[in-house]
Amino acid sequence: MSSLLTNGIRRFLVGGEQDFAFAPADDIELSVPDRIHLYIHVPFCRSLCPYCPYNRVLYDETLVARYFSAMMAEIEQYYQRLGPVCIDSVYIGGGTPSTCPRHVGMILEKLNERFTLSGDISIESNPNDITPQLLHSLVSWGVNLLSIGVQSFEEENLRFLERDHTAGILHDKIEMALSSSLETVNLDLMFALPHQGSSALARDLEQAIASQAQQLTTYPLFCFPYTTVGRWRKLQGVQLPPLIKRKKMYHTIHHTLLEAGYDRVSVWGFKKGDGPRYSSVTREHYLGLGAGAASHFPGQMFMNTFSLPEYIHRCNTHRLPVALDMKLSPALSSYYWLYWRLYDTYLPRDTFATMLGQDWKAQGLIKALHLLGMAKSKPDVVELTQRGSFWVHLAQNYFFLHYINRVWSVARKMPFPGRISI
Ligand SMILES: C[S@@+](CC[C@H](N)C(=O)[O-])C[C@H]1O[C@@H](n2cnc3c(N)ncnc32)[C@H](O)[C@@H]1O
Ligand code: SF4
Structure with missing residues (x-):
């Protein structure tokens, strides 16, 4: 039931163009x-x-x-x-x-x-x-x-x-x-x-x-x-x-x-203080090195094999150790960006306008967060309230357990899995 609901929501937001699956990649x-x-x-x-x-x-x-x-x-x-x-x-x-x-x-x-x-x-x-x-x-x-x-x-x-x-x-x-x-x-x-x-x-x-x-x-x-x-x-x-x-x-x-x-x-x-923020996950485009590391480049996400022997073998035979790959539509890339800004709990207005400003669904989502008391407006940013932050934290839990679990549990068992729908 919850699966049907989340699938419906993501289709509505991202549209039919996106295939929600990792495909085998060599x-x-x-x-x-x-x-x-x-x-x-x-x-x-x-x-x-x-x-x-x-x-x-x-x-x-x-x-x-x-x-x-x-x-x-x-x-x-x-x-x-x-x-x-x-x-x-x-x-x-x-x-x-x-x-x-x-x-x-x-x-x-x-x-x-x-x-x-x-x-x-x-x-x-x-x-x-x-x-x-x-x-x-x-x-x-x-x-x-x-x-x-x-x-x-x-x-x-x-x-x-x-x-x-x-x-x-x-x-x-x-x-x-x-x-x-x-x-x-x-x-x-x-x-x-x-x-x-x-x-x-x-x-x-x-x-x-x-x-x-x-x-x-x-x-x-x-x-x-x-x-x-x-x-x-x-x-x-x-x-x-x-x-x-x-x-x-x-x-x-x-x-x-x-x-x-x-x-x-x-x-x-x-x-606390002026030092740099420690953060593992919120960079936009990154290359992942090592067994099981994921990478996010414009329009694509790919993942290395989780198996250490296969990783070592691939690298030593001068091939990339990539096992899975997913093409990202422009709409999914923008929503992916929005997901991480919600994780940050701050949404810079100017970047939001560039990334999703024309998208009435994204605008509606931000309005709904305001109406539910989950976000408040400041001059340059939209900021999650404590209530908003709690619900986004629950959504993060769901995301981890639902999507990441599906991919990781297969990738841990099979060095080069077939297609994984998420
Ligand atoms: C990859 S570990 C790196 C730290 C180091 N390996 C250690 O455990 O001391 C990163 C963090 O993930 C968190 N973590 C690991 N498994 C978790 C789980 N099932 N639920 C919540 N947090 C988890 C832990 O707080 C851990 O410090
Ligand atoms: S098993 Fe996980 S949580 Fe424990 S030390 Fe290793 S990485 Fe850290």
Whole structure:
């Protein structure tokens, strides 16, 4: 039923021209944008968390060396096709990139050799990996934003999430990162965990604020059906907080962090001070390197194979490791842009006018948000209210679980899947 409804809505907004499916791809023709960003996927982790939906494998030294050597070949392939393009930012995610600092340094050096790098370089990390040496190396390679996977300051939550670190190490690790020359340190926190009460959430927020980190990102637990937690939830009937409680938790986060001097920078991100904003997903056109990495170029979206052996094989035989591809109609590209601006919770009026100004459906959507008390107008921007931000955060949940789950669950099983309708 909900599927019928969302399919109806997206057909209405985007029109019949768009085929909502990823098709098998062996190679791709690239339409090169003026500005490009880079995403680098590092799939290695020291332990595999049961809730995690990302493409990740256990750290293995030999595999790590083969993987990064393949990535050097992938960079070379793109250099042949794109030439020495300007790259406006680099985001290194995973998995856990902080498990492989030496190889990350090698990749950044190679990128600097081949392309013109400018702008922010961000990296994800696990608290266990943070040492003065790691921080020193990151800064020397030009990394200026670091995210730490804290998840919770409560021992009980960390045990539920089967994290490989204790709460006891967190404050030292955060302090170490804050006293380095990094410009922004972000902490990832998870909420809406089974059995998490409002006082436990309040304690987590209190500790996060006390840490003085410049940015806090609070994710509700997504239960992807293919993760252990997703399966476990189904089998054991693990109860996640009901909608009303989630709403209360979301408002507590919002209210507490604004009171503490943070500004909202996305549906679940809050930032303090003038440093750059840590953000993984909101760049417009980007090239993804690594197994399972996605890319968004004008009019097209494509994805690498999720399989590490196939990724390595393809790159080493001088082919792109692309497995899936979707052509984007101009209407879908514009709505894709709108989706990410709603995620940012701010819609710049001038860009909205350029991207969707003539589209009466998009205009109607923004009007409806105003009427429902979900958005308010400011001179240069339309801004989501707290209520709007909550509903967009729920829509994000739905989007993740509905569309991303469909593609990732197939791509994890089959290195080169057939057509995947979404
Ligand atoms: C790819 S991880 C990178 C951080 C690092 N690997 C770590 O876990 O310490 C990025 C973030 O995604 C979030 N995350 C992972 N799985 C999630 C899930 N099922 N629901 C909500 N957030 C999730 C966690 O907060 C995690 O820190
Ligand atoms: S949450 Fe982070 S450490 Fe845990 S499996 Fe996922 S990527 Fe690895």
